[in-house]
Amino acid sequence: MYSEEAEAEEYESMANTHPIVGAASLPSPGPKPTDVRNVIMMVSDGFGPASETFARAYVEQSEKYPINYMSILDKILVGSSRTRSSDSFVTDSAPGAVCFASARKTYNTAIGVDDNTKPIGTNMEAAHRLGYKTGLVVKSYITDATPSAFAAHAATRQMMDLIAEQMGGLTNLGQNVDLMFGGGRCQFIGNSTKGSCRTDDRDVWGEMGKNGWSLMSTNDEFKSLTTSPKLPLMGLFDLGNIPYVMDYKINDVPTLPQMAKKAIDILAEASKDSSQGFYMMIEGSRIDHGGHDNDLGTHLKEILEYWETIKIVSDYIDEHPDTVMVSTSDHECGGLTLGRDNQYWVYPLVYSNQTMSQQVSCQNYLKLPVEKRGQYVTETMLPVHLGLSNVTAAKASVVLKATSQSSCLLAMSDALAVDANIMWTSLGHTGVDVNLYAKGKHTEELAGNHENTDIGMWLSKMLGVDLNDATERIKDVNVFQYPYTKPNSTYAFIPSLDYYHK
Template sequence: MISDGFGLASESMARAFVQQQSDSFPPEWASILDNLLVGTTRTRSSSTLVTDSAAGATAFSCAQKSFNGAIGVSRDRKPCATVLEAAKHSGYLTGLVSTARITHATPAAFAAHVVDRDMEELIAQQVIAYNASLVGGRGPTVDLMFGGGRCYFTPMNAGPQLGAESSCRSDQLDLWRFAQQAHGYTAISTRKQFDALAATPLSHKLPVLGLFANGHMAYEIDRKPTEEPSLTEMTIAALNMLHTAATGKNGTLGNAPGFFIMIEGARIDMAGHDNDPATHLRDIIEYWSAVAAVRAFVDANPDTLLISTSDHETGGLTLGIDPEYAWYPHVLGPVKQSADAICAQLRSLVKQPDQLRDSVTTQVLPLVLGIANATSYEVGRIVDAVAQGTKACKHAVGHVVSDRARVGWTTGGHTGVDVGLYAYGAESAGIRGSLENTQVGQLLATFLGVNTTALSPLLAHQTIEQEGFRRNKLLV
């Protein structure tokens, strides 16, 4: 389990928020993660002391250091077999769950091999084995995928019959249809379809491709339960399906030695980039819920190992800023929307300054952020930022809330600090101390009894560069 962008200060923030909600949570109360803490993970990549998610996830998946932006490739730009691929090659079932696009850096690093994380068109082809299995032979490497990112599986200029809001592809490849026709994926995209699948895991055979948003899935604070499943719901459904398939309870042969799954709380990181404390908080609490669900599965299946850590910390979050020795978690409670959602609405008013100011004054601050006594400075800070662009707007909204809560941020990017390492279940007693991120990858491979190094030569043929690709984004 990977809590993207989640540092130890974030854990402190979420714990304190829960504790101040009720007297039933005394100072000694511990979260689900607190109870599983065994050490810390160091996060540097091969190219810098401050990693990005791609290099961070590649350290976990390949047990190798690589450069920022690298997806399943070594520092010398050669494909490295991942623990997921090695597990599949050894007969295990495999799964990926994320609240980001399934082609985004963290899930991609377990099932794809490209030299730049933004080559998501090629990543989408690789995760469903458009040409061939990445570990040799035919067939998909990933048996189950839940997350977002339908746009990278939808052909350019797709017709409405595909139900596509838009395509992120620059070609006419219909990977959604290919996955179903070539590899027999059950492809689902709606909440109704997910509920039907989750309710009857015994009757559904793998592989399954469930993409519930065109881009990233919604922040937990914005999520509409009738439209998208939560991270916890996807986690429980994935565990049930993989377990029943591995044990043969759904009509399969049931001869798999088990399964490997990577579950990512992706949007913790993105809220950190926005310096949006309330949104960051809600996704952390949802991640806690997913961890609790996995722990319950481990209790019922004690031959299972749960490891949870982060690829890096995001935002440089700190609790308490000058001049007070205090911070106020209750400020985060009334916030009803993410800064991302708020700014999407405000940006539509950028050419109507009077209406924009009125909206910020009478709607956003008192009704959405829960600030009834906003100052003219706070109003002006948000209004002025709207004209400067979406990023400036999101930071302004986040900082207005943060200042009131006395929460500080040092950056809109990542930091190089160590992050928490959590473990539970089979063989977890031996996991202790300060580990390099590559050592976490080695632990996964050792527990499963697989060898990623021996498998890497099978990937020598793999295309690792997307034709016509031009980088146009910053690393996140």
């Protein structure tokens, strides 16, 4: 029977077992299961329930599947995750990932620190010290919010110079990751070198090589990798983000499924004779960027690539039942809605002929002299890049008014969104719950609705790591690249669209 007293007792109990904020210490996650050897955390950055619904509808219609078709994610849906940070109902990716890595809430932009900017240990650092082989596979900068939350500590995610040094094992944090695949090589080369995005001239890339890292930057080098390369290994295949799926044809880079498969094979081989297995995080990073661009065609292709990656991991678990996987999002991005303007229909296949991301198309447009933009819009951007069969003067005129990357992206987005009858409500993140997927033993523990910190605790339990001990070990790590005071505002980090493509 309901009573206020009973409810109060229940909430008090929950407060004692759920690490809602950066508490001094965390409760024990419980004993490690003896039948779990390998743990894979998958993060579909910026991927909300509406995006999964749209992707399913698109595939169902394009492949002419029956109405009860389920995606590979639908088949392993176990619950949902709440996404708020400690200072806002709408989280930034950084504290979202900290919840998975350190099982604590923290403020927007924080990387591996608590609400008081004190360093907190991660389950990847703790796992590495126990003897696990560890890895990070992403399509973003390797120093971006999600990967760095597992292996670095900075007062704000914008301190990427410091984060690169920490992830490269060049600080008193030490080396905690055995394998890293992704983008963002510009953060590791000095600013006197073309393409650098560092604020200083430190050659982190060269220092890592001298310290024993195997380093690679091309797809040919990636393709030549065996399953037993010299570790630690880092492959950064673009100065910036790994390109969108939509733009692979104009870039020679490994895909997310290829990187994930290679990383699993390498870490499995490296740990085969060890008492411990491997722990890795795989991120579909650019699902989020497509949401920020309000580019549903590109967003969709990133989701489908993530599905392919899920299939690779799922197949591995079928063959290695001592492996577990959990997949969820740090947040939703873009506020996608299916249906708009009181019209009760959606046409997913409007996006079937898009051939280039809006990001690249708009960059090309803005490089042109004004007098050449009209022809480019009517002959290339709208009919070829977006695949529009009905290029109207009205649609072309909206694009031609664009004088910045953001205004161009919005104009291109509307050109398809109206025909598809979908709508975006934001250029940023939203605060909705996201879906929670899992496969393997003990994943029934994730059924239902969870705080995102619960996922971090579950991962720590599967690994058998002590996050309090991990925090004690790194308490003297420097988290400041420059003087920084945590903002009091809940709107601590509102990036421009250009931030995601820098």
